[in-house]
Amino acid sequence: METTVKTRNNKPLGRLTERQIKRRVGEAWALLENPEYSEKQVLLSAELLYYSADKEKVLEEMTKRKKGHFAMFFYGTPDPNKELTIDFRLSEIRLN
Numbered sequence: 001m002e003t004t005v006k007t008r009n010n011k012p013l014g015r016l017t018e019r020q021i022k023r024r025v026g027e028a029w030a031l032l033e034n035p036e037y038s039e040k041q042v043l044l045s046a047e048l049l050y051y052s053a054d055k056e057k058v059l060e061e062m063t064k065r066k067k068g069h070f071a072m073f074f075y076g077t078p079d080p081n082k083e084l085t086i087d088f089r090l091s092e093i094r095l096n
Contacts, residue, residue, distance in 0.1 A: 018043045025051045027076030029058040035071040046071065 021030060025048070032046035050061045055074075062070055 013048060015045050016048055017045050021046065021048050022075050024048065025075045028053045028074075029055045030073050030075060031058050031062055032071045032073060033068050035069070043071070043073070
């Protein structure tokens with residue numbers, strides 16, 4: 001399961017609440033743009049760009065995008081037999 005998220009007329013969905021994102025994504029990694037957080041750093045809403053059960057595909061999709069404020073979340077239940085590793089990758093950083 002991997003999906004670039006668009007509506008019927010091929011436009012982005014727009015801003016979704018965290019609950020709406022969870023419902024749409026199911027058990028998968030999600031690429032979000034322009035995330036909005038509460039004072040306690042809890043995700044409130046964002047634009048859902050892409051999701052996949054394959055983390056590498058989501059990272060690949062993120063590196064294709066040159067500009068923006070992105071976040072990547074895992075929605076689902078982590079496998080207790082696997083180790084969690086956080087891997088930060090940036091294709092390029094530009095200051096204008």
